Amino acid sequence: xxxxxRHDDLxxxxxxxxxxxxxxxxxxxxxxxxxxxxxxHSTISAISSDLIAEGILREGRSEPTASKRGRPQVGLxxxxxxxxxxxxxxxxxxxxxAAIDYAGKVLAEETCRLDTLSLPxxxxxxxxxxxxxxxxxxxxxxxxxxxxIAFAVQGTADSHARTMLWTPITPHGDIPFADILEKAFGIxxxxxxxxxxMAVALRWRGTDRYRDDxxxxxxxxxxxxxxxxxxELFIGTQSSxxxxxxxxxxxxxxxxxxxxxxxxxxxxxxxxxWRNAHxxxxxxxxxxxxxxxxxxxxxxxxxxxxxxxxxxxxxxxSALGYSLGxxxxxxxxxxxxxxxxxxxxxxxxxxxxRRAIAETAGGQHSESIVFATEPKEQIxxxxxxxxxxxxxxDQEIFALGSPAALALQES
Amino acid sequence: xxxxxRHDDLxxxxxxxxxxxxxxxxxxxxxxxxxxxxxxHSTISAISSDLIAEGILREGRSEPTASKRGRPQVGLxxxxxxxxxxxxxxxxxxxxxAAIDYAGKVLAEETCRLDTLSLPxxxxxxxxxxxxxxxxxxxxxxxxxxxxIAFAVQGTADSHARTMLWTPITPHGDIPFADILEKAFGIxxxxxxxxxxMAVALRWRGTDRYRDDxxxxxxxxxxxxxxxxxxELFIGTQSSxxxxxxxxxxxxxxxxxxxxxxxxxxxxxxxxxWRNAHxxxxxxxxxxxxxxxxxxxxxxxxxxxxxxxxxxxxxxxSALGYSLGxxxxxxxxxxxxxxxxxxxxxxxxxxxxRRAIAETAGGQHSESIVFATEPKEQIxxxxxxxxxxxxxxDQEIFALGSPAALALQES
DNA sequence: AAGCTTTTTTTCGAGCTTCGAAAAAATAAT
DNA sequence: ATTATTTTTTCGAAGCTCGAAAAAAAGCTT
Numbered sequence: 001x002x003x004x005x006r007h008d009d010l011x012x013x014x015x016x017x018x019x020x021x022x023x024x025x026x027x028x029x030x031x032x033x034x035x036x037x038x039x040x041h042s043t044i045s046a047i048s049s050d051l052i053a054e055g056i057l058r059e060g061r062s063e064p065t066a067s068k069r070g071r072p073q074v075g076l077x078x079x080x081x082x083x084x085x086x087x088x089x090x091x092x093x094x095x096x097x098a099a100i101d102y103a104g105k106v107l108a109e110e111t112c113r114l115d116t117l118s119l120p121x122x123x124x125x126x127x128x129x130x131x132x133x134x135x136x137x138x139x140x141x142x143x144x145x146x147x148x149i150a151f152a153v154q155g156t157a158d159s160h161a162r163t164m165l166w167t168p169i170t171p172h173g174d175i176p177f178a179d180i181l182e183k184a185f186g187i188x189x190x191x192x193x194x195x196x197x198m199a200v201a202l203r204w205r206g207t208d209r210y211r212d213d214x215x216x217x218x219x220x221x222x223x224x225x226x227x228x229x230x231x232e233l234f235i236g237t238q239s240s241x242x243x244x245x246x247x248x249x250x251x252x253x254x255x256x257x258x259x260x261x262x263x264x265x266x267x268x269x270x271x272x273x274w275r276n277a278h279x280x281x282x283x284x285x286x287x288x289x290x291x292x293x294x295x296x297x298x299x300x301x302x303x304x305x306x307x308x309x310x311x312x313x314x315x316x317x318s319a320l321g322y323s324l325g326x327x328x329x330x331x332x333x334x335x336x337x338x339x340x341x342x343x344x345x346x347x348x349x350x351x352x353x354r355r356a357i358a359e360t361a362g363g364q365h366s367e368s369i370v371f372a373t374e375p376k377e378q379i380x381x382x383x384x385x386x387x388x389x390x391x392x393x394d395q396e397i398f399a400l401g402s403p404a405a406l407a408l409q410e411s
Numbered sequence: 412x413x414x415x416x417r418h419d420d421l422x423x424x425x426x427x428x429x430x431x432x433x434x435x436x437x438x439x440x441x442x443x444x445x446x447x448x449x450x451x452h453s454t455i456s457a458i459s460s461d462l463i464a465e466g467i468l469r470e471g472r473s474e475p476t477a478s479k480r481g482r483p484q485v486g487l488x489x490x491x492x493x494x495x496x497x498x499x500x501x502x503x504x505x506x507x508x509a510a511i512d513y514a515g516k517v518l519a520e521e522t523c524r525l526d527t528l529s530l531p532x533x534x535x536x537x538x539x540x541x542x543x544x545x546x547x548x549x550x551x552x553x554x555x556x557x558x559x560i561a562f563a564v565q566g567t568a569d570s571h572a573r574t575m576l577w578t579p580i581t582p583h584g585d586i587p588f589a590d591i592l593e594k595a596f597g598i599x600x601x602x603x604x605x606x607x608x609m610a611v612a613l614r615w616r617g618t619d620r621y622r623d624d625x626x627x628x629x630x631x632x633x634x635x636x637x638x639x640x641x642x643e644l645f646i647g648t649q650s651s652x653x654x655x656x657x658x659x660x661x662x663x664x665x666x667x668x669x670x671x672x673x674x675x676x677x678x679x680x681x682x683x684x685w686r687n688a689h690x691x692x693x694x695x696x697x698x699x700x701x702x703x704x705x706x707x708x709x710x711x712x713x714x715x716x717x718x719x720x721x722x723x724x725x726x727x728x729s730a731l732g733y734s735l736g737x738x739x740x741x742x743x744x745x746x747x748x749x750x751x752x753x754x755x756x757x758x759x760x761x762x763x764x765r766r767a768i769a770e771t772a773g774g775q776h777s778e779s780i781v782f783a784t785e786p787k788e789q790i791x792x793x794x795x796x797x798x799x800x801x802x803x804x805d806q807e808i809f810a811l812g813s814p815a816a817l818a819l820q821e822s
Numbered sequence: 823a824a825g826c827t828t829t830t831t832t833t834c835g836a837g838c839t840t841c842g843a844a845a846a847a848a849t850a851a852t
Numbered sequence: 853a854t855t856a857t858t859t860t861t862t863c864g865a866a867g868c869t870c871g872a873a874a875a876a877a878a879g880c881t882t
Contacts, residue, residue: 004428004448005421007840010868017415031830037415040870045832070829071877225741246772247737250662251729260770318662326658326734327741330636359671361657418838418869425840442859451841456861481858482848 011047014039016399018047019056022076023104023394024206027060029073048076056082056102056398078103082398084144085389086135086187088128089381090153091194092116092169092221092289096378097131099141100386102393108140117288121172128177129184136185147393149189150197150385151177154224156243157191164191168222168257190388194218196233197384198339198377199226203233204387209372213334217244217320218377219342221289222257223265229331245269247326249319254282267319268349270295270342276312277302292341299345313348320349321356328362328369335370339380343373422458425450427810429458430467433487434515434805435617438471440484459487467493467513467809489514493809495555496800497546497598499539499562500792502605503527503580503632503700507789508542510552511797513804519551528699532583539588540595547596558804560600561608561796562588565635567654568602575602579633579668601799605629607644608795609750609788610637614644615798620783624745628655628731629788630753630760632700633668634676640742656680658737660730665693678730679760681706681753687723688713703752710756724759731760732767739773739780746781750791754784 014037021028021036028036034044051057060075080103089096093116099107114127128151136146155167162178178189199216212231218224223245227234245265246258253262257271261283266272271286277298302309324336338346350371357369374380425448432439432447439447445455462468471486491514500507504527510518525538539562547557566578573589589600610627623642629635634656638645656676657669664673668682672694677683682697688709713720735747749757761782768780785791 004450004454005416005424005840006450007421007867010416010418010421010839013416014869029830039415039417041831042833042871043415043869046869049832067879068829069827069879071831073830227741243740243772246740248733248771251660251733251767251770258772260772262770263772322659322662323737326737329654329657330638330738330741356662359662359673360659361654361669361671361674416869421839421868440859452860453842453862454840457839460861478850479858480850480856482860484859 011401012399014043015047015051015401016395018044018051019078019394019398020391022057022078023391027075027077029075031073033076050401051398052076054398055079080105081143083147083393084141085386085393086132086146086149087382087385087389088132088149088151089194089378089385090116090128090151090167090169091378091381092154094378095127095131096382097135098382098386099135099138099144099146100390101144102390104386104390107144108135108138110135116169117171119170121170121175124170124172125175125177125180129180132181132185146187147397148389149181149185149187150192150389151181151189152192152194152197152381152385153177154194154222157193161190161192190392192385192388193224193226194377194381195224195226196235197226197382197388198380199228199384200233200388201380201382201384202337202374203228203231204383209335209370210337213332213368215334215336216380217324217336217338218340219268219338220340220377221270223269223320227331227334229334234331244323244327247323249323255284255286257286264319264323268316268342273312273316273342274298276315277309279308295341296344299348302345302348310348313345314352316342317349317352317354318356321353321358322360324353325357325360325362328357329360330362333362333368335368335372337372337374339374340377341375344375346371346373422812423810425454426458426462426812427806429455429462430489430805430809431802433468433489434802438486438488440486442484444487461812462809463487465809466490491516492554494558494804495552496797496804497543497557497560498793498796498800499543499560500605500789500796501527501539501562501564501578501580502789502792503565505789506538506542507793508546509793509797510546510549510555510557511801512555513801515797515801518555519546519549521546527580528582530581532581532586535581535583536586536588536591540591543592543596557598558808559800560592560596560598561603561800562592562600563603563605563608563792563796564588565605565633568604572601572603601803603796603799604635604637605788605792606635606637607646608637608793608799609791610639610795611644611799612791612793612795613748613785614639614642615794620746620781621748624743624779626735626745626747627791628735628747628749629751630679630749631751631788632681634680634731638742638745640745645742655734655738658734660734666695666697668697675730675734679727679753684723684727684753685709687726688720690719706752707755710759713756713759721759724756725763727753728760728763728765729767732764732769733771735764736768736771736773739768740771741773744773744779746779746783748783748785750785751788752786755786757782757784 017037018033021033030044030048034041056079057076058079060077080101082102084099084101087098093113095114096111098109101107153164153167154169156165158165163176166173177191181189195218202210202216214228216226225244246263248262249264249267250262254266255261256263256266270290274287274290275284298309302313428448429444432444441455441459445452467490468487469490471488491512493513496511498509504524506525507522509520512518564575564578565580567576569576574587577584588602592600606627606629613621613627625639627637636655657674659673660675660678661673665677666672667674667677681701685698685701686695709720713724
């Protein structure tokens with residue numbers, strides 16, 4: 001049972017609404033916020049003057065708008081120095097951290113390569129902790145309070161987004177990154193799935209395509225998915241959600257990296273395409289990692305003419321098509337954006353994908369099934385993490401109002 | 412962007428909360444409602460005395476509770492005469508309507524058999540309209556205002572739940588039942604999917620199993636599904652949702668009733684089991700309908716010993732297992748309740764189902780995958796319709812408060 | 823350049839709503 | 853009959869949103 005609405009919740013929610021409006025619209029005037037939220041001018045005026053007094057919003061430079069008659073609108077914008085967040089993205093052989101100010105601008109960034117597959121558990125943790133320590137100590141953050149850290153990783157997290165349960169990038173599982181980092185730095189941490197963060201980032205692109213319902217599919221060594229439904233990130237009953245790569249394409253079929261048989265990934269992941277392109281048996285042990293340029297040259301060969309390479313991409317397309325179609329039988333069709341190195345070969349995948357999806361119930365009346373590609377996943381993941389952390393600050397900290405905010409400021 | 416919360420929304424929401432508490436708890440006292448909603452005693456007192464004055468709630472007979480010291484609690488209950496709803500369930504060869512009072516009690520019921528597959532479009536519509544007319548004219552409703560009609564049908568409805576788009580029970584599609592009935596009787600109508608209503612009904616059973624996350628699967632001539640996630644009925648981007656029966660089990664596999672190949676239904680629907688049990692080719696045209704007793708005797712033969720009948724059930728279990736496993740890869744595992752005639756043969760299905768699901772990513776750590784059966788679907792569907800319609804009245808009409816409610820009373 | 827028009831923003835009082843504390847009500851225990 | 857205990861109602865205080873009116877800040881007109 002949801003809890004009743006108390007009187008002070010009202011202000012909190014409406015403050016959150018105003019912050020959301022400003023974050024989404026960039027530099028709306030008070031009047032525009034009135035229109036967006038449906039609240040009265042008086043209310044918006046009161047709330048925004050509070051937020052300005054608290055140093056959360058500020059009045060924007062009077063940009064030379066198309067000169068209209070009447071008092072000019074004053075744009076409100078997020079005060080970049082109100083807070084900051086840290087994003088940490090851990091992927092195969094790559095660790096990236098970035099500091100982001102409250103307005104969403106990247107202040108500083110650091111990337112380091114490491115051999116995640118062979119690194120011992122403790123060393124991996126230390127690498128992460130030390131990178132966070134370096135970023136937090138950096139002078140770019142001197143003027144900012146870091147209020148949250150978002151940690152994205154390929155694989156699954158537990159239901160409270162505090163522990164990395166399993167990931168393909170290291171044999172070690174059950175690493176409670178949230179607790180580890182919180183203990184080390186005293187800043188709230190959330191652990192997120194990388195594909196979910198891609199979807200969040202696309203949502204913030206704000207275009208029509210990414211408004212209410214869409215799907216982001218990572219085509220990489222593995223296959224991942226982030227789903228947005230009704231404008232909200234969809235996560236299953238636990239927070240892992242979207243293990244699309246392990247839907248069963250063919251019962252007892254090709255060997256997957258996860259040890260099972262017949263998963264989509266075992267047909268459409270990099271290693272699967274590579275395996276098929278080299279004419280290996282579908283039960284051959286998956287390769288550990290395949291360099292991007294090798295995949296690119298595979299795609300070139302496939303484009304050059306018929307042969308095992310082209311067939312491999314076709315198989316990938318077919319697996320993706322049937323599985324997306326099955327998914328659409330349950331959640332209804334939505335636009336799909338393919339992200340990652342595999343997206344660069346989408347021209348090779350698309351024909352078989354469309355044929356397969358057309359044979360499914362979910363894919364038949366497929367006006368709403370449109371595809372887009374986005375080759376770089378790293379930037380998207382970081383963007384998603386940043387927005388997740390920032391909106392958390394908006395909704396759960398700054399929306400609380402001045403007494404709570406001041407208490408926090410002093411701590 | 413969600414709209415801001417205005418001041419008068421507050422009362423509306425808290426009234427809705429109180430009504431929900433009473434509907435769910437049966438006969439809670441004001442103090443219990445305080446605990447459930449988290450609102451103060453004063454607020455609950457004010458709201459409930461309003462609701463009583465408006466004839467929506469009433470004080471319950473002082474039941475002889477375990478005599479405690481202190482002023483005894485007065486239970487609040489829904490006033491049965493505050494309103495009524497009509498449920499209409501259209502399924503293969505069967506049309507049922509029932510009148511339900513505001514407290515959820517069935518006032519009157521009517522069932523009629525008709526040959527839905529051969530009936531012309533207009534005749535089918537007339538049958539429905541006339542049955543509603545008879546129920547509305549019945550004297551059991553003399554004291555009640557009928558405020559809503561819920562119409563459940565196998566198949567898909569449009570996104571606003573107003574039109575039946577497609578159904579396997581008649582060749583006619585695109586029948587705007589909501590508009591037809593609203594025009595005829597001036598009462599708001601909603602068109603719902605039968606399996607969704609099964610899930611809603613189970614949710615109202617209120618047991619632990621059916622609280623936050625669970626799935627209802629209809630095993631009948633076709634296969635349907637209703638999903639509840641986080642205590643809410645899950646419907647896809649359009650309102651059809653849960654076309655689980657047409658997830659692809661085997662690409663280019665057995666012929667399905669929908670004309671496509673390889674759907675789950677083509678392995679686990681009544682006609683598929685029948686087809687396999689009779690040793691027919693998997694592309695044999697599906698039978699139109701199979702009487703329940705024929706399915707029961709098929710199950711008996713399968714129980715008697717090995718043979719094509721037992722193999723058929725095993726194939727059904729396997730298809731269901733792989734597909735559920737795939738589904739669980741995306742929405743995470745949840746308890747499953749099988750409903751309908753097929754559920755009576757669950758003992759034959761279960762072993763293969765468990766073997767298959769254990770081979771999937773979603774089914775591996777399967778503590779939360781538990782199964783239950785419920786042979787009768789009709790009662791569940793009606794119950795779900797009733798609760799859907801009644802909660803609509805709670806939330807969207809009675810929650811509005813006395814001015815609006817009085818205006819409605821007069822109309 | 824002074825006054826007028828237009829648009830945005832702020833101010834102010836009215837009307838709700840919720841809350842906490844205290845009072846009232848209703849019963850069992852003494 | 854009185855006391856203790858628990859539930860429910862009453863009442864005043866505080867906070868929020870709203871509409872109307874005022875103030876502010878520009879462009880337009882003469």
